[in-house]
Amino acid sequence: MPIEFKKPAVYQELHVSQGSKPTIRDVAKAADVSLTTVSYVLSGRHGGTTRISQPTQDRVLAAVKELGYVPNQAARGMRRGKTDVVAVAIGNLDWPWDRALATAATRILPEHGYQPVILLGDDWRKFMMSGGADGVIIGYFPEAKSDDETVTELARRGVAQVVISGTMVPAGFDVLAPETDEGLAECMEFLATSHRRIACVRRADPAGRPKSRFAAYAAGLEKAGIPLDESLVRTSQHHPATAYQSALELLQLPDRPTAIFCTDDMEALQAIRAAYRLGLRVPEDIQIVGVGNSTEGQEYDPALTTVGPDPIFEQVVRMLLDRLAEITPAEGIRIASPWKLHHRGTTQP
Amino acid sequence: MPIEFKKPAVYQELHVSQGSKPTIRDVAKAADVSLTTVSYVLSGRHGGTTRISQPTQDRVLAAVKELGYVPNQAARGMRRGKTDVVAVAIGNLDWPWDRALATAATRILPEHGYQPVILLGDDWRKFMMSGGADGVIIGYFPEAKSDDETVTELARRGVAQVVISGTMVPAGFDVLAPETDEGLAECMEFLATSHRRIACVRRADPAGRPKSRFAAYAAGLEKAGIPLDESLVRTSQHHPATAYQSALELLQLPDRPTAIFCTDDMEALQAIRAAYRLGLRVPEDIQIVGVGNSTEGQEYDPALTTVGPDPIFEQVVRMLLDRLAEITPAEGIRIASPWKLHHRGTTQP
DNA sequence: CAACAAATTGTGAGCGTTCACAAAGAGCCG
DNA sequence: CGGCTCTTTGTGAACGCTCACAATTTGTTG
Numbered sequence A, B: 001m002p003i004e005f006k007k008p009a010v011y012q013e014l015h016v017s018q019g020s021k022p023t024i025r026d027v028a029k030a031a032d033v034s035l036t037t038v039s040y041v042l043s044g045r046h047g048g049t050t051r052i053s054q055p056t057q058d059r060v061l062a063a064v065k066e067l068g069y070v071p072n073q074a075a076r077g078m079r080r081g082k083t084d085v086v087a088v089a090i091g092n093l094d095w096p097w098d099r100a101l102a103t104a105a106t107r108i109l110p111e112h113g114y115q116p117v118i119l120l121g122d123d124w125r126k127f128m129m130s131g132g133a134d135g136v137i138i139g140y141f142p143e144a145k146s147d148d149e150t151v152t153e154l155a156r157r158g159v160a161q162v163v164i165s166g167t168m169v170p171a172g173f174d175v176l177a178p179e180t181d182e183g184l185a186e187c188m189e190f191l192a193t194s195h196r197r198i199a200c201v202r203r204a205d206p207a208g209r210p211k212s213r214f215a216a217y218a219a220g221l222e223k224a225g226i227p228l229d230e231s232l233v234r235t236s237q238h239h240p241a242t243a244y245q246s247a248l249e250l251l252q253l254p255d256r257p258t259a260i261f262c263t264d265d266m267e268a269l270q271a272i273r274a275a276y277r278l279g280l281r282v283p284e285d286i287q288i289v290g291v292g293n294s295t296e297g298q299e300y301d302p303a304l305t306t307v308g309p310d311p312i313f314e315q316v317v318r319m320l321l322d323r324l325a326e327i328t329p330a331e332g333i334r335i336a337s338p339w340k341l342h343h344r345g346t347t348q349p
Numbered sequence C: 001c002a003a004c005a006a007a008t009t010g011t012g013a014g015c016g017t018t019c020a021c022a023a024a025g026a027g028c029c030g
Numbered sequence D: 001c002g003g004c005t006c007t008t009t010g011t012g013a014a015c016g017c018t019c020a021c022a023a024t025t026t027g028t029t030g
Helices: A008-020 A024-031 A035-043 A054-067 A073-081 A096-112 A121-129 A147-156 A182-192 A209-223 A240-251 A265-277 A295-299 A311-322 B007-018 B024-031 B035-043 B052-069 B073-080 B096-112 B121-131 B148-156 B181-192 B210-221 B240-251 B266-275 B295-297 B315-324
Strands: A083-091 A115-120 A136-137 A160-164 A174-178 A200-203 A232-234 A259-262 A287-291 A305-308 A335-338 A340-344 B086-091 B116-120 B135-138 B162-166 B176-181 B197-202 B233-236 B260-264 B288-291 B305-308 B333-338 B340-342
Touching: A024 A035, A024 A054, A035 A054, A035 A083, A073 B073, A083 A096, A083 A121, A083 B266, A096 A115, A096 A295, A096 A311, A115 A265, A115 B096, A115 B121, A121 A147, A121 A232, A121 B096, A121 B116, A136 A311, A147 A160, A160 A311, A174 A182, A174 A311, A182 A200, A182 A209, A182 A259, A182 A287, A182 A305, A182 A340, A200 A209, A200 A240, A200 A265, A232 A240, A240 A259, A240 A265, A240 B295, A259 A265, A265 A287, A265 A295, A265 B266, A287 A335, A295 B240, A305 B007, A305 B162, A311 A335, B024 B035, B024 B052, B086 B096, B086 B121, B096 B116, B096 B295, B096 B315, B116 B121, B121 B135, B121 B148, B135 B315, B148 B162, B162 B315, B176 B181, B176 B315, B181 B197, B181 B210, B181 B260, B181 B288, B181 B305, B197 B210, B197 B240, B197 B266, B233 B240, B240 B260, B240 B266, B260 B266, B266 B288, B266 B295, B266 B305, B315 B333
Parallel strands: A083 A115, A083 A136, A136 A160, A160 A174, A174 A335, A200 A232, A200 A259, A259 A287, A287 A305, B086 B116, B086 B135, B135 B162, B162 B176, B176 B333, B197 B233, B197 B260, B260 B288, B288 B305
Antiparallel strands: A115 B116, A305 A340, B305 B340
């Protein structure tokens, strides 16, 4: 008779310290019905052969309310084999893109019954491996060598996932693949039609991101037959102040550049400040472009011309929802996210 | 004989679609030991009367590795009565403070064996009520009328919590209480010593935050005997461009203000741009202060003078860790977070 | 070499749910 | 009013794990 089971001391303590979480058992007792009845009422699973009379339902609901009962999600999840949680793994809250992704997920997922949780840094692997969520959107971790192993392993465990990455994903998985090359080339081409002295503020980030961006700068110059002038290239740290200083230096050069290509929107925004500081007009005296298409750049005045993707995070989230609903195509879907030049206020033809 | 239990069809399906998550049972089988042994090896709980021989341990560990086994956190949590998860509930990733809090939590909590998850928006209540985490740091939700009910209810359930709030918390709970008034007064006092025409860029946010900030502006003027000149007050939207425009207007006034008090750092940063744009020097021609002490403001050049708290999020996180470890004082702790004026590059005596 | 102690491993209940299936109650007709 | 069907409620195993306690093996000593 399980009722008489004497709990070991440790449990008692736990229960004391844990306070009183009402369980389905308490509700059943309070409403004077069986556990099943409560469960059926709450999970609404009384459509078929099993239905609960209205008075009973009301009684149960009243007891639920009175006790402040909320089903334990872990227990429910264990039994049902799903957690109703979706994780969004991102690297850093300072990156506008990661924030946009998290925000989109937070908006959309609850509508579909999923609780979104944001995981910062590298702990998401452990979390997902230990069954913390039904699905995960894996943001862009530039420094990650490869998540092949994690992704396959999670897939084997039946975890739905969508990966935002360029190349790092094994075939067969859903991927949002940023395609930066064409947009960057387009940008350089545009600048090279009306400028010869095009400066560059690049990042000294260890992260892999900006490397290809600077490469695009160099390639663009070469294509236009403009020799790369090292004195027009400045390397800034992540710190905005260093980007500002870099731009200040460039703009005070005897033979001032007429355009600045910044490998990141943040740097471009600082470059505008530097220009203003020196009494230069943007875009009349100096044209500035960034990379990333961040919301900030759009919200500034003048709005920043930038190379970047259209914001398609919603699409990513919906992709994951499809997977969660097991709408599974034979092959993984690869959404290309083409980056292009967004002409805005800091350039002119 | 439980071994012969025939699983209902639905489970079979689930198992197919869920892929193969190895369980402790699989590990036991592979290592040819009992479930207990595996459990003991993995949870390291073999110190006292129960110890496992080295060879056995190795065998178990090998099997774990081979199968790629990771303990299911939900199941473990259910049994142990704790989830090892700590939630950070914040309102909006656009607020630098919320980001700083989340970042601090992400850095510190894993060191103590807790998995931090960030919850955006209002869903954190449901998450916590359903037993999603052992503890929660409740960020500053300006629009929340009162979380009294939630906080007491969670406490009853034994959830550790620290609340960041001004007033909204029932007595007896741990609170980080921002005390903005003195700092704001100090700031206005400082400005009023050397300025008479002090403009203000304020937010038209529905959120409660900036209200007291503008009140402090008005009060500061009054105290200094300066009449409030409505033409020197501009209301901006959340959009940076509108703050920029507001500042531009103010700075083009016939009788230009010599200082601008912005109710938010973001606005102040825009005001600096506007000043530069008009060829004004900061702080020589125009002095600018913000509110919030955001990291961005510190990283800009010149660094922004601002009224704000010292970053004490670490302290908040450690407070929660104490609660989780049941180092519980009789009464709730109230850490006052006094806001003060941080003199930096955009003002001068 | 028997008998006991110490070291190691196994058993099984239970954490809070869900749900297939069994059981009980209500309604109807001959 | 017994036997049948249709509603409604109850029973109990299982999800994956932990841990008190029982059972077993090994080591030590009289």
